[in-house]
Amino acid sequence: MTAQSIQRSSDRSALATIRHGLSLTPEFRKGLVVTLILAVVATAGKIIVPIAVQQTIDTGLKGGTPDIPYITRAVLVCAAAVVLTALAGYVMNVRLYKATESSLATLRVHGFRHVHDLSVLTQNTERRGALVSRVTGDVDQISTFMQWGGLMIIVAFGQLFVATVLMFVYSWQLTLLVWACFIPLMIALPRFQRLLSRAYTVVRERTGDMLAAISESVVGATVIRAYASERRTAERIDKAVNANRSAQVKAQTIVGFVFPLTEIVAAVAIAGIVLLGVRLGLSGDITQGQLVAFLFLVTLFVAPLQTATEVLNEAQNAVAGWRRILGVLDTPPDVADPGEEGVELPRGPISVAFEDVHFAYPGGAPVLREVSLEIPPRSRIAVVGETGSGKTTFAKLLTRLMDPGSGRVTVDGCDLRDIRFSSLRERIVMVPQDGFLFDGTLEENIRYGKPSATREEIELALTELGLADWLEGLPAGLDTPVGQRGESLSAGERQLVALARAYLADPDLLLLDEATSAVDPATEVRLARALEGVTRGRTAISIAHRLSTAENADEVLVFDQGRLVQRGPHAELVGVPGVYADLHASWVSAARS
Amino acid sequence: MASKVTSAVMRQGLRVLGVAIRTEKAVFTLAVLASAVYGGMTVASAWALGWATQNVVLPAFAEDRVASGALWTGMFLILGTALLKAFGVAGRRILAGVMQYRMQARSRRDVTKQYLRLPLAWHHRHPTGQLLSNASSDAEAAWAPLAPLPMAVGVIVMLFTAAVAMLFTDLMLALVGFLIFPAIAVLNLVYQRRLSPLATRAQQLRAEVSEIAHESFDGALVVKTLGREDLETERFMRRAHELRDANIAVGRVRGLFDPMLEALPTLGVLAVLAVGGLRLSTGSIDSGDLIQVAYLFTLLAFPIRALGWVLAELPRSVVGWERVQAVLEATGSMDYGSVNTKAATTSPEPAALEVRGVSYRYGEAEVLHDVTFDVPAGRTVALVGPTGSGKSTLVQLLVRLVDPDAGQVLLDGVDLRELAYGAVAESVALVPQQTFLFDDTVRGNIALGLDTADEDVWAALRLAQADGFVARLSGGLDTRVGERGATLSGGQRQRLALARAVVRRPRLLVLDDATSSVDPQVEARILHGLRDTAEASTVVVVAYRMATIALADEVVYLDHGRVVDRGPHEDLLARCQGYRNLVTAYEREQAERAAIELTAGEEEEVSA
Known part of the structure; x- marks a missing residue:
């Protein structure tokens, strides 16, 4: 019989990992459908403003004199809808936090218990810090993703979807134009994310080196003084601290360049809408209110794409976190307790x-x-x-x-x-x-x-x-x-x-x-x-x-x-x-x- | 501390920001400029859109024709403002990062310099974990508000420009803005104030959960051997559930405020449409103005939150900064004299050591009391005493890791305090009880910055009985020994530490129970090697083992911080009862047992 080392389930695909992970957290799945519906309702609130703008311009301002009662009615209906979606947002958030935190607390405790149940040999195949992070940092990464990144993905898809549907109702030509502007960016984003992910990996490594160097000045205080090697140690620490800083600045520079790209693409889309829109207007394919509404709808594309690299990064981290904690739970304790079926020994001298x-x-x-x-x-x-x-x-x-x-x-x-x-x-x-x-x-x-x-x-x-x-x-x-x-x-x-x-x-x-x-x-x-x-x-x-x-x-x-x-x-x-x-x-x- | 966002904390937080701004003037100025460009261009882009609506879109529908001059101007304005805004965003983000990370790095370098400068006595008063987090997480927290700071300044520029733009457009619409934007700012402030203590508590609990896991896994063998898995799981679960509840509390506040912060600007746009309709009907504004203001509201809704982010980080920043500052302001340092010793390399004569009336206390407890003895040049003295008798403290005084409260330690007749910096290390080498290895190569760990030839390193390794295992390491002298020497066994690490000391050919060698993890046979070889080649060294050795004591010319017996007796081993054995009890414990026990067995045997014989 051989002792197991903790399993590396990296061969399992990301989707299979998440499916397996969710199967271990029933608290999360319970009521998930209701939470998702609420999320969609909350997201739908985003298209209220473009609709209101379109209605005001097209109906309210028709014939040069504004139809005040109509505008007031439209604004009140929209305001009610805003309040309703905000309410849905609140209930959705609270449900999400409760479900994720409860399920992850269970996962944490299971993981902790399982580490203790593993045989001494298995426990010793891992550094202590690595075992600890499986029930702490790794779980935190999953929860951050579920509460922000994962939600962002749903919101982003919902937002793009409802915006696109509304756009299609107004004008299919302009819809195609907007998508034509954003698709190249969507294709490029995963590339940027990989770049960023590599940069963050370097940052993590440099941070590790730096913490090790800093700890020498504290843990090795006696030896450093006894051998008068303060200057040498200071040089080593400075080098590690500065390398860490350079890596951080480099990652930040990538973020700094990628982030505003979306704004430029959005401006190109807006310019295109005006350019093509007025021509469509001339041929009567679109009203002025619809055209202006398009300008507002484009802004709905910005936030999801701006945060996409970060969300993708988090998703990657969360899947890695899942893999690590599942790696622990999937490792059978090879020195297992027979439990209820086992024998109870009477007290007394032992041979x-x-x-x-x-x-x-x-x-x-x-x-x-x-x-x-x-x-x-x-x-x-x-x-x-x-x-x-x-x-x-x-x-x-x-x-x-x-x-x-x-x-x-x-x-x-x-x-x-x-x-x-x-x-x-x-x-x-x-x-x-x-x-x-x-x-x-x-x-x-x-x-x-x-x-x-x-x-x-x-x-x-x-x-x-x-x-x-x-x-x-x-x-x-x-x-x-x-x-x-x-x-x-x-x-x-x-x-x-x-x-x-x-x-x-x-x-x-x-x-x-x-x-x-x-x-x-x-x-x-x-x-x-x-x-x-x-x-x-x-x-x-x-x-x-x-x-x-x-x-x-x-x-x-x-x-x-x-x-x-x-x-x-x-x-x-x-x-x-x-x-x-x-x-x-x-x-x-x-x-x- | 961080639980309440009081005005005192705010003031202190702004002071901390002031320190950073003064230190990184140039970067901060550029970041703020970039952010101002971003802020201005955000407003400008709404204006460009309004302009295009008014001059391109509406005329096109009204007059059924497109004025190509206006069309291209509109294109130029929209793309131009977006490009400038993008530059502003990139510059703001990158420069904010440069500033934040530079300040972090500066704090870390300063703090570790202090660690290296402050005397060991200061280190003894502060737990290791605290010192490590001062240099890592506290330095990080102190400068965390610098990341959103330029953006916040940019937002202020943005709001100001927007206010002016709205005032120029229409007074009534501006009024709506003046109601909505302060409301967003205030709501966000309330949000951060409510969130901050909850987030701090969750953070604290996260650290505690991690601590429990760390301790519990470290003690896994004890947990297993005593079968206490249930107890440990319960302990962990309690804290994990507290963390869960704290996170849910954070979620409730987030869940409440986030949708409100989303809804408020939307309601603002609706208000603009309602008011704007009225204004349009009276002819006070045109449709372009209305679109411009409505668009401005959608653009401003998000950045305005940046003000809250800075404020949210301030309490944490203040705590981090105060902890860093406490280290930087710690006083007390070792003063050095100007006397240089005869360097070991030029004059390899053994040093004479004299300890005169030395006392030392840790807080209330006096650990050493009026300790006096001397070690003539070239002699070996063993320090012997029960656990807690003050041996290790005495050793620290001998190599001037700490200074005595009273009395003197003299090397060749010179008080250690009168020697220049580095002079003690040049003549004296200590091998401490706890081995410490740097995350460096074997060579680097032994030379420690000295320019030592490889054959000298090997000679030292031979003397320390470490040449065998070092030769078997895959990289030989260039093998990295890992953080705190984790890749080597305890005995191997002790032998490397010993080699580090002997490679310096010290004139005084101090061994503090330095071979405890080494097999007795290997220890004997090391000690004999030292004796044979150590004509050039005076040796002070702390030990329990008879084999070690036997090598000494003289023994100093310590108990409760006092020198009880000193003299050759045989003499002490004869006249000092405490010493005899300690070093002959095993032999006496054996003898007594033999006696008991003998009597028992005789009795058996008798009864038989």
Whole structure:
């Protein structure tokens, strides 16, 4: 079984992408027809002015003296129509916002949950920032498009359509003339859009470079000062900032040249209307009011075409956004929760067995081979081996962060793949080496292990772990804020919190992956003793980075190049020549040299 | 702050715009000129159309003939005004962009120069995220109103011209205009005032949603191992729903005002037709005048909103500008003396270091108290102490990243504060606990601007046990190591940082737990290498590991910011209990266990 990387569904066409996306957001489709009808009504308001102008000139001014009652009637009818279309516009806007925001919020939350459901391996194929933007920026892009660009497309088509229909009623010759003027521009616009899209891509890249350069002056402050490289850094930043500025100005210049083109084309159309219109007037094909109405109708062509490049750009971004978020949702979680059909394990001491387990990362060499072993309940196990020997992979398979390529891992005789996640995560807890903390207080972070825990329980847990002294030394005790990612604490302190968090969860099997590697020696020794006490009656597995952990275990598992090469108590293994004896010797020399 | 468009904020916002206008006088003047051309030509184009209607269209229908002179004049006027208007639009947009982006770039350069100039103590007081957004999004927000500013000025020109044109055409029709246009402007202002706080809130929530996602995905392993996916999803959902509601609130306001702003000019045109009909019947105006004014209304309806755009951006701009300004106005800098040290390259003798009565506090907490010790030239001293004892702070003082509150640090008998800029870096090299690599090549990261020969770089890499993996990199010394060195493992990065220090042949080398991510065997090789070739260096090393401590001539034992004891390792072991407890923790534990097992074994034997 291979782990999936997040799917690239770029092979799917834009239309298919949108269709698939809409099928996942039922809130959006509901009532869409009514919203669209309202949009058409709102758009129809645009042709009121040309009609009113035409009526006033042709009927009202007929015979040289204006027909005041008729003009007044026409104006009042038109005003009523304007109010009506504005009302339709309001209802349409509110419906659109509600529908898009609700559906996109659902999509966002689905996407977020799905990222967490993906296996660790899949999560690691993507940079964190890229995953985050799939549930933030990408969704925002879709919503911007739906609320502005997408609406603009509908409005633009509606506007061009109603304008053209009215034009046809007045004069087909002039209608053809107007379209003949605008069609070349319509053909050229996608070209301009591509030009612009390329320019914006450059801007995005330069912005990325610039942010990276700026961050060096902050994140690298210590090194820059220690090596007196302020000037060199400033030069690098200036270069990146200026390159970003040049790219922005270049994109803006393209916009600046493309935008007014429509105005020129419109003027050509207007000139053409006057030129051809008066000749049509002479032959009686058109009234003067209709001719003047044409001059107003041409303005309806301007706004849709002026914004077309921007709308096309947004549409492109939105489809790309859809593709990215659908890419996440379409990626199956390859380490899946059996859910309701799964087994619920009763509480109590846990035994573990590996049966001929193999594992390889996708496209990589095997990292675990033919591993078979049993760990009896209540035993204390140390796992040792050099970097790359397969220790951490062993831990990940045991906690079902990954599934074996072949063979099976069982807990109390039950295949891990058949156990409900809720039950599994409650009974088996791993403390990873990097003690990640959430921004909040110490108390909140420890409570993460058991959301229902009271403050007293948390204090008790810390005391049982022998950490009461450490807690007392903190300025605000349990209320001490840990900062973003726990950065206000030292690496060692973060590990202490992570350990307390796992301990509070009260698992039946506790797995420590070098969980105290950054703690100072005196504290580490104290902690090791405390852990021995509190894990009595549970199964405890430690991936060891130092001698005493192995020495104190009931049994040591020795990994080398993906195989379990030795197992047994320390006293037994140390006497036989082999991997463990070599490892032991190097530990001893490092500690005593 | 940005929630209310108060008059104070407005005044402040206009002041910010004033700063930009003064800084970019030439560009602003040209942009406004272009925009004025645009504004004037917009009115002129309506006038041209009215003229053509009156002199070409109506006579044609009335007299059944086309006066070709008037026809061509009409064509010329229509096309001419459109062309000039297009030039005006292009110029306005491009120049507004030039101005906005220049100001942004200027702020960014100034802010980062401040970051590089301000002392490290200042950096410690400000969170990384805040400093980054000061230079990116705040600098962007500060100058955002510059984009619509020339257009807004052009619109004022446009309105003025239109008012004059309408007054010349007909007083009654002008009156309709004077009612409608201020109404549009006021409505738009009300719109922006209502929208601004809602938009700000949505923006804020968007950032929070992103923050939650970031943190949650960063901690994905913890979430998974504790099975807290539901909890996390709920946390995210709460905020995502708040964002949804905030966006819908924005939508409601938009939905209300946008159609109104569309409808108002249309109603204006209708009013013009009604009033115009009356005026026509009394013969006060001709049909061309009527068409001209009606057309003017359709043209002005949209640009008039630009005034609102500038005002809408002002609160955000003020906040951004104030944050940027706070950085630029931050005081405090390191003063440098004029004494130059003997440069390492010309005189490779090890330096002597002396620390005299040094104290240092972070806010309320005193981290170092009256610390005194010295390191004779060529000797190696280990700084040892439990977590939080002040070792890393002391190290920062030794290389003058911060200055002590009291006491002195002396290099070859000279107070560090009397040395010229760059002199400390020339003699002293620090390898900090947290490795930092630039987004540059391996060579660039090691040389850091020095003109270093490749063989010297390789020699330094060899000493740092990094030559092996660097040689295996696809581009060798020219391989880019990526943002913050993300493509390398922790141990590899530490070894590059070490090479960066030793390539300078420093007279004093300071290692702050600099080999913690390196395998013990590799660490031993590095330390022995340093010892063998480091006759030219005095070394201060912070460490826990016995192997590291064993290389030192002397140990300084720190606890709670004080020097508790100093002397050779063996002596301290014998007389200093705290030190003994710390460094022999593992051995003692082993011994105790052995003893327990022994007794347990004996008991078993006895009972058997």
